[in-house]
Amino acid sequence: MSQPVLHVNHLNKVYGKKNENQFHALKDVSFDIESGEFVGIMGPSGAGKTTLLNVISTLDQSSSGTIEIAGTNITAMKQNQLADFRSEQLGFIFQDFNLLENLTVYENIALPLSLKGVSTRHIKPSVMNVAQKLGIEKIIDKYPITISGGQKQRVAAARALVHEPAMILADEPTGALDSKNAKSLMETLVHLNEKLNTSIMLVTHDPLSASYCQRILFIQDGQLYKEIHRNTTRNSFHQEILDVLAEFATSNELE
Amino acid sequence: MLVKLTLSSMRKMFKDYLVLLFGLTISIAIFYMFQTLAQNKAFVEANSLISSIMFVFHVGSFILGFITIFYIFYATSFIQTLRQKEMGMYMTLGAKKGKITQLMFFETFFIGIISLVVGIIVGVGLSIGISDLLMQQLDFSVEGFKAVYTSSILTTVIFYIILFLLTSIVNAWQIGRRSVLHLLHAGQKQDFVKVSGVKTFFGVLFAIILIGIGYFAMIEIEKLQQLGVILASVTIIPGTYLVFISFLPYFLKKLKQNRQLNEKGINSFTLGQLRFRMLNLTKVLGTVAMLIALGLGAMTAGISFYHNIEIQSSMFHANDVAIHQPTEQDLEALKSMDVTEQHTYTYKVTDDGIYFLKNKLIEDPPLVQAYNAQFELPKKQRVEDKLPASSYSLQEDAGSEELPENWWSAISTEINASYNMFGSTSVYVVDQAKYDEIDANDNEVILARVEDFKADIPQIEKIDKGQAQIAEKYRGEPVENTGSKFTNYVALKSLASGTIFMGIFLGIAFLMMMASVLMFKLLSSAGADIHRYSMLRKIGVRKSLLKKSIYRELFLLFLFPALVGLVHVIVGMQMFSFIIIEPYTKIWIPISIFFVIYGLYYLITVHLYKRIVLPKEK
Known part of the structure; x- marks a missing residue:
């Protein structure tokens, strides 16, 4: 197998100062994501999903342990290096789209390229290329306020992809979409993953969205709790996920 | 609760x-x-x-x-x-x-x-x-x-x-x-304004025409008089608003269409912010521009007035000092001044009238201020009119000829032989024969021009006090204003100082309030920008770049009204060109005061704005 795109090693995240009430959001988490893999992170509220995503996406700093993305150790980087790293190696898709409503769809997608200092000549082909893949080339000159939620999330996906990052981090991307748009977006992600070999890490609490992944990591109370692989059809994988989530519920009740 | x-x-x-x-x-x-x-x-x-x-x-x-x-x-x-x-x-x-x-x-x-x-x-x-x-x-x-x-x-x-x-x-x-x-x-809603091409075109056209007419009216104020002031205010005010409503959005749109510029770094975001902001702020920006023009104009006019006091105070007098019946002290004071021209005339005072000796006047004629028909500064001119009759009178008098205009102003203004000095007693200019008939003592009056009026003010003030005493003697009442160049100077100075003081303070008050209006307006919309900046930060924009974008965006927002206001003021100063000799001297003083105040507000706004929108990081 190829080199892992993400290598998380004994990661800890503690909130609060020493000698105070400390809260261990992540406890000794270790896992890898291989290049071209589509991995889901699931868990109940407060399990540490968002913390994990924030730390991996370099928005937050870990307390101990190391994270390597595409061979680079990000735990030792400074703020500005991290910002540059994010703009070059990572693509983000958020629940609330996070498009800039004062820019057109085109400009929104082009922004990561502009920030990288790509010359104007090369920006347009890249933007049009990715827009075509996501089926949004018709709305390219519109402002985000005039397009639908599903379209917005596609634009967000296009923006996450346009600079060909090492990995896409998706934080509840279907959270604000109806089931039809959610399904269509997940299919798009699968398509990107299969056809372009894009590595995707998806954080979600929606079992249906999660069922599109190849592998799912469950976390609870800051620890890796279970890992399941998809070997069968999506429907039976969906059922498998639901079973694991049911386990969570019962284990909570027993306490 | x-x-x-x-x-x-x-x-x-x-x-x-x-x-x-x-x-x-x-x-x-x-x-x-x-x-x-x-x-x-x-x-x-x-x-x-x-x-x-x-x-x-x-x-x-x-x-x-x-x-x-x-x-x-x-x-x-x-x-x-x-x-x-x-x-x-x-x-x-x-x-x-x-x-x-x-x-x-x-x-x-x-x-x-x-x-x-x-x-x-x-x-x-x-x-x-x-x-x-x-x-x-x-x-x-x-x-x-x-x-x-x-x-x-x-x-x-x-x-x-x-x-x-x-x-x-x-x-x-x-x-x-x-x-x-x-x-x-x-704060989540974004006003979305669409600009139609035709509207923009006519807007820009009207803005240019209106401001052009207004500027023309201000430059040609001498001919148009009050009409010019009215014309300027009814054209420039709507013109200014139109500039902000149509021209600037159009300009920014064009700027954004330049892909080289727009797709460089964070420019597309900065320009996008600016463009949307501009559409929502047109009225505020227009108002700020107008009030900058007013405030700065008030300051500039005040300072120019001050600068012109001396020129104005010498408008009426060609000579700097007239000393009636000089005392020892007066002569000493005169000696200590740098006198460039000096004349002595004699006159006699009776209960019926003041009689000047004609020969002395004609032999040694003084300078006077000659007015012409136009409203221009008078020119200094030596009196050359002949005085053939034996007796002339300053006031209308049946027994004597009327004095020619230049001699009239020489006697009443330069020599100050008028009500200010002698009350209502009539003043005559007579030949030697008539002069000798009058049974009174000879009196002298010295008329002098000095090199630098301002430098000799302490001495001239002393002389003027003596003159006031003489005037009190003749007029039989307390005299504060002898009508001399000195008293004119003092009066003008106080008036001009009042004006400059007013101008500066009104100007500063305007600027402070207006700049803070802009600040409030910008800050009150900052809440909506928070998520944009946090998003940019997430996708990997360096904090320094975000700061740079804020500095630039707000700079341009502050700059546009300042520029428009400044141009208004610079053209508007033409209005004063017929009262003030050089309206543009020392214009840098009010302009720098303006930039200091405005700059401070800009920095405060940037600081507060950053505090509101930039994501907090350890």
Whole structure:
């Protein structure tokens, strides 16, 4: 197998100062994501999903342990290096789209390229290329306020992809979409993953969205709790996920 | 309970409120200061010279009041934007609309009262400082001036309480009128304005035409007179607004279409922000530009007036000093001056008249100011008219010829042989024969021009005091104004100093208020920008780049009205070119004052804006 795109090693995240009430959001988490893999992170509220995503996406700093993305150790980087790293190696898709409503769809997608200092000549082909893949080339000159939620999330996906990052981090991307748009977006992600070999890490609490992944990591109370692989059809994988989530519920009740 | 909640959240937003308090305080302090100067009775009565300036102060406080009304409404609507989300939250939790309205009313009013108290205290301090400065500059005696003046305090308090009541009612009413959803989602909505091409084209065209006409009217003010002033104000004001409504958005759109520029780094974001902001701020930017023009214009005009005092004071007199019946001291004082030209004439004084000896005048004619038909500065000219008759009279008199115009001004103005000196006694110019018939003593009058009038003012002042005593003797009443060049100079100086003082203060007050209006307007929309900046930060924009974008965006927003206002002022100074000799000298003083104030506001705005929008990081 190829080199892992993400290598998380004994990661800890503690909130609060020493000698105070400390809260261990992540406890000794270790896992890898291989290049071209589509991995889901699931868990109940407060399990540490968002913390994990924030730390991996370099928005937050870990307390101990190391994270390597595409061979680079990000735990030792400074703020500005991290910002540059994010703009070059990572693509983000958020629940609330996070498009800039004062820019057109085109400009929104082009922004990561502009920030990288790509010359104007090369920006347009890249933007049009990715827009075509996501089926949004018709709305390219519109402002985000005039397009639908599903379209917005596609634009967000296009923006996450346009600079060909090492990995896409998706934080509840279907959270604000109806089931039809959610399904269509997940299919798009699968398509990107299969056809372009894009590595995707998806954080979600929606079992249906999660069922599109190849592998799912469950976390609870800051620890890796279970890992399941998809070997069968999506429907039976969906059922498998639901079973694991049911386990969570019962284990909570027993306490 | 709600009151408690409000107070605690006000404490949280203390820094934002501080900005508001600061702006209100400044406006109140300046208003109060004008009131003390305008109303201090004992002070006005003790200084007869200042009474002429009083009018200027009254006009000043009127204009200031007018601007203040405008300002307060802007500033208090800032409270509204700060608080509406929270108010919406209370309402979803079950607070009644009436209660919210009430809260909003009291909150606005409360802020008003605090700033009123602080403002009056600052205003007292300011009046003390300014009056000291004023007294020194204008040589007024401080006698009778009170910085704490009851009637001024009353005026200020009444004026502002009424204003705050009004704005509180408006604020409460506006909050009460909105739906809960509207309040909750305030700041999330983005006004989306579409600009149509045809409209833009005509807008730009009209803006250029209107401003062109206005500028033409200001430059040709000499011919157009009052019509020009009216024409300029009715064209330039709508023209300015049109520039901001159509030209600037168009300009930015063009700028954005330049892909080289737009797709470089964070430029597309900066320009996008700017463009949207511009569309929402057109009216504010137009108003700010106009008030910059007014404020800066007032300052510049004031300073130019000051510069012109000396030139103006020598408009009436070609000679610098006339000494009637010189004493030993007068002669000594004259000796110590750098005299360039000196004439001595003789005259006799009886109960019936003052008789000047014609021969002496003709042998050694003085310079006079010759006026021409146009409204131009008079030129110095030596009197050359012949005086063939044996007797001439200054006043209309059956027995004598009337004096030719230049001789008339030589006797009455240069020699000052007029009512100022001799009361209503008639003045004659007679030949030797008639002169000898008059049974009275010979008197002398010395007329002198000096190299540098300003340098010799101490001596000339002494001489003028002596002249006033002589005038008192003839007129039989106390004399303050001998009508000499010196007294003209003093009067003009005080008037011009009043004007410059007014100009500078009104100017500064305008600028401070207007710049803070812009600041409030920008900051009150900052909430909507928070998520944009946090998103940019997430996708990997360096913090320094975000800061740079903020600096640039706000810089341009501050720059446009400043530029428009500045051009207005520079062209507008042409209006004064027929009163002021060189209207552009020392124009850098008001312009630098302006840039300092404006620059400070820019930096404060950037700082506060950064605090609001930039994501917090360790």
